[in-house]
Amino acid sequence: MILPIYVYGHPVLRKKAVEVNMEKDELKQLVADMFETMYHANGVGLAAPQVGKSLRMFVIDSAPFQELYPNEEVRKLAFINPVITKRFGEEYPFNEGCLSLPDIHEDVYRPASIEITYLTEDLEEKQETLSGCVARIIQHEYDHIEGKVFTDHLTSLKKMILKRKLTDIASGKVKPSYKVAKN
Numbered sequence: 001m002i003l004p005i006y007v008y009g010h011p012v013l014r015k016k017a018v019e020v021n022m023e024k025d026e027l028k029q030l031v032a033d034m035f036e037t038m039y040h041a042n043g044v045g046l047a048a049p050q051v052g053k054s055l056r057m058f059v060i061d062s063a064p065f066q067e068l069y070p071n072e073e074v075r076k077l078a079f080i081n082p083v084i085t086k087r088f089g090e091e092y093p094f095n096e097g098c099l100s101l102p103d104i105h106e107d108v109y110r111p112a113s114i115e116i117t118y119l120t121e122d123l124e125e126k127q128e129t130l131s132g133c134v135a136r137i138i139q140h141e142y143d144h145i146e147g148k149v150f151t152d153h154l155t156s157l158k159k160m161i162l163k164r165k166l167t168d169i170a171s172g173k174v175k176p177s178y179k180v181a182k183n
Contacts, residue, residue: 003033003037004179005046005050005051007174007176008170009171012054015049016146017056017147019056019081020048020056029059031059031121034048035078039061040179041178043139044137045058051174058144060077060134060137061076061077062076069133078121079116079119080119080123084114084119084142086117087113087116088111091133096140099176100149100176101151102169104165104175106151106181107139108140108153110168112135114135114138114139123180
């Protein structure tokens with residue numbers, strides 16, 4: 001089922017999410033709905049707060065970046081109760097966008113690599129070291145479960161320049177091509 005996406009200005013996006021504690025079948029359904037919603041909106045990642053659920057989980061699929069990064073393995077994963085235990089490597093800029101901030105794209109600096117522990121949708125514990133665009137997507141989605149959005153990483157000047165666009169999103173003046181929740 002395609003879920004509405006919550007956009008900038010909604011309080012759920014600013015809350016630190018709580019750990020997932022639900023039945024396996026319910027969890028699998030939410031993961032499936034999140035993937036379906038993400039694909040419908042042409043995203044590469046989607047966190048539970050973006051669909052109105054203040055839960056520590058997100059889904060990613062790096063396939064759309066395969067052409068840009070042909071040497072990277074495509075990863076389609078669900079992360080339940082993830083913890084980034086280490087961020088390392090040179091910080092580099094990447095032009096990020098977000099389904100909760102439609103029509104805004106800015107360069108954000110993030111470390112090249114991460115170590116992360118998480119549960120899969122089958123509740124299997126995993127620990128991985130990831131780099132490149134997959135690490136980038138994960139860090140972006142991880143911010144959502146921490147109550148942050150990518151514009152929080154921008155300079156004060158950039159934020160000032162974007163203030164009008166952010167206000168328009170929060171007041172419902174921006175109409176993306178996908179279903180959004182009312183603020």
